[in-house]
Amino acid sequence: MRIRATVAAVTGALALSAFAVPAAQADDSGSAYRADVAKVRAAHAKSALGSRADAPYDMDVTFSNFKIAKSFKVGALERVSTTVTYTMTHAADVDIEAEDFTTVPYLYKGSYTAPDNMLFGNLPATCAATSATTADCKGKIDVYPSEGELINADAGSWKGAALALAQNGQDPLAEDYDITKVGYADQGGLGSTLVQRNAKLTVDAAPEPVKKGKTITITGKLTRANWETNKYSGLPSGQSVVLQFRQAGTTAYTNVKGIKTTTGGALKTTVKADVDGYYRFTYAGITSTAPVSAAGDFVDVQ
Template identity: 60%
Template sequence: MRIRATVAAVSGALALSALAVPAAQADGPAPTRADVATIRQAAQAASAKAGSRVGGPYALNVSFSDFKIARTIKVGTTNRVSTSVTYTLTHGADVDIKAADFITDPIIYRGSFTAPDAWLLGDKPAKCTAVTATTATCKGTVDIYPGPGVHDLVNTDAGAWKAAAEATAFNGQDPSAEEFDITEVGYRSQSGLGGTTVQRYSKLTVNASPEPVKKGKPITVTGKLSRANWEDNTYRGYTGQPVKLQFRKKGSDTYSTVRTVTTNSTGELRTTVTAAGDGYFRYSFAGTTTTPAVNATGDFVDVR
């Protein structure tokens, strides 16, 4: 779930208002993601004033470590992608992580954490399990929706993302109440916890013809390398990319590289080889920072 840069800076609370944080035994209304966004913004604004927290939430006595997330996240054009995240939360004895209004989240972001180009978090807060009196293992998700009407990602978002985590202790305070006292709310965020690479899902096809073919005659091997376009929710050709043409003899489990072919302006591949024996042809793409590696399913050629 994405907060765009303009939203995060100006109206992050409104962007998340529909997503309520479930409360186990809260006496008052459950805090919402909008409430967390309000506290986050107040903490950043207060910290910007001579490095203090005057007029904002107090610095919650927590820290984060051992942040673990998939090295790569591959995102297509329509389906939600949910990636598990775990981390260790260390807290003071005065922090009640079991409270219904204690909320923590893993986050990935691009740019700086205080003024991100974009960031992503989960549909629901992380769940924490106490390990000792002052440490807990937390598990959450980062949820990405690439489909129409949501557009969590734009094409320039492909590449490296940084990791962070945050925690908010509302301590019974209700941000919607008239008597709300933000100085009674604790908040802490921590960036630089590692990162991941978000990639545009790739597809690769192959077709070898004619079939069957006489030994010594030419075989034309065509194909196409395409990848997700997050802005129009289609797959577009990946141009100017080196792709290996590989061959596996019938009865063998190993592919050998025949030559390297470069995709044209529409991502298409085409080359000609000489028929030597029965076997499978495939194209193999090694991948880039923005696009994952992919192999086409081998196409069998009967040589007579």
């Protein structure tokens, strides 16, 4: 089962569990590469501390032009994927077309050398050579909140990185596997994105129908994904939300008033009804929580 990527005591070492995905969630071709990368990554990290000699060599590969969405929201249960593109530059003797060459983008929370958490894709990136020493690559980050990959404190800014692994004909499962013949490259600080908790917002205007000039009460609730319980729960009191109105027959909403959430994300306010139209609440979001707007609730004014 995929679980939160607990970082080992050695700098940059990643627990093997960060790559272990159930067959029901990932292509079979993806499971092997994650285990291979984890093994080589851990050996490379330990060698950096001088704790072992049997480690991969530093491969002449660098990464640039890392592009990812400015933000993406993750719900309480459902898998979420976001696409990453980047440029890979390599020495002429690095065979990126080899079957056992792998490159992959990933995200990390905290410092690059000792991250608090990391997110990878189910499959390696695909690359197309643009010259003898450069290639354009495209991969995905796959997130499974129901598998414990995230805790609520992980919401916010994450940084982008990419790595490359060349087995050079070595079989990771063979008894004579020689990791010193394996090439490895890893580079952080390539970009950034916000990993946000998905939000939900409801609205209900009553009574309806209503006589013109009479007061209607509009209630709602603002909740967000809790990655630790895999449910939605109310945000802390005092979140700023705007009540908007769209007159029937028009397409644009206009602001009516701003209000604050109370306990459990509850919302309640009143307005006088003048014409038929739709009322909704809208929330601009914060660093940890994605913006959201409720579907409009129609009020028939008679």
